[in-house]
Amino acid sequence: xxxxxxxxxxxxxxxxxxxxxxxxxxxxxxxxxxxxxxxxxxxxxxxxxxxxxxxxxxxxxxxxxxxxxxxxxxxxxxxxxxxxxxxxxxxxxxxxxxxxxxxxxxxxxxxxxxxxx
Amino acid sequence: xxxxxxxxxxxxxxxxxxxxxxxxxxxxxxxxxxxxxxxxxxxxxxxxxxxxxxxxxxxxxxxxxxxxxxxxxxxxxxxxxxxxxxxxxxxxxxxxxxxxxxxxxxxxxxx
Numbered sequence: 428x429x430x431x432x433x434x435x436x437x438x439x440x441x442x443x444x445x446x447x448x449x450x451x452x453x454x455x456x457x458x459x460x461x462x463x464x465x466x467x468x469x470x471x472x473x474x475x476x477x478x479x480x481x482x483x484x485x486x487x488x489x490x491x492x493x494x495x496x497x498x499x500x501x502x503x504x505x506x507x508x509x510x511x512x513x514x515x516x517x518x519x520x521x522x523x524x525x526x527x528x529x530x531x532x533x534x535x536x537x538x539x540x541x542x543x544x
Numbered sequence: 545x546x547x548x549x550x551x552x553x554x555x556x557x558x559x560x561x562x563x564x565x566x567x568x569x570x571x572x573x574x575x576x577x578x579x580x581x582x583x584x585x586x587x588x589x590x591x592x593x594x595x596x597x598x599x600x601x602x603x604x605x606x607x608x609x610x611x612x613x614x615x616x617x618x619x620x621x622x623x624x625x626x627x628x629x630x631x632x633x634x635x636x637x638x639x640x641x642x643x644x645x646x647x648x649x650x651x652x653x654x655x
Contacts, residue, residue: 458641469548469632469645470588483642518587522641531576531636533643535587 429453431536433519439542440509448504448539452521459502460533461494462518470518476502509543516540547571548635550646559655563620567633567646570614576636577609579618582648583629591631592618623653 432451440446452459458477462470463486472486478499487494491509496502506513520533549568557563565579576595580588592607594600594616600607606619616635620627630648 469647472642475642532590532593538587
């Protein structure tokens with residue numbers, strides 16, 4: 428079946444511009460995660476949804492970052508007033524809850540590469 | 545101290561050799577452990593998951609977990625040039641679904 432999809436794949440923004448990044452999880456996956464990956468680093472957790480509920484947003488670096496998943500499927504990560512330090516790859520992952528299958532594997536989308544000039 | 549530590553490499557091995565990748569973690573309550581492979585410019589792809597102490601084998605890959613030593617490793621037998629990538633170790637914390645990643649180990653398999 429289809430995997431996790433993300434759009435756009437690439438985004439160039441001028442400093443101060445707002446951007447919105449979209450994630451379509453695997454159909455039926457309850458859990459959805461956003462990670463930020465800087466060059467040469469491992470992904471870093473930003474936020475997590477179970478269905479439409481945002482259960483953990485402890486990794487969001489500032490109040491300029493906002494995520495939503497209003498119908499428990501597609502999610503949008505919004506960054507307001509982008510700064511150069513926001514340049515990174517933004518990865519979305521989805522999974523079934525471990526209680527359903529015993530498998531906690533998170534499946535990653537292709538990522539959105541954001542460059543802020 | 546980072547929560548998940550890996551040697552950044554590069555680890556260079558000849559084709560056909562065994563590559564050994566290591567990872568330590570700090571949260572003693574961690575329950576779930578994952579190895580992801582990431583090719584340059586691509587997203588992480590799951591190689592192995594392991595949840596209990598001991599070895600778990602899948603084809604050329606073996607994951608090893610030692611919770612007492614807070615250590616998890618990945619062995620790749622009969623390494624191929626196509627195995628050249630960055631290998632990310634990831635750990636779930638106790639009572640949390642988020643993954644904590646190491647910085648990754650870059651593996652180079654030369655012909």
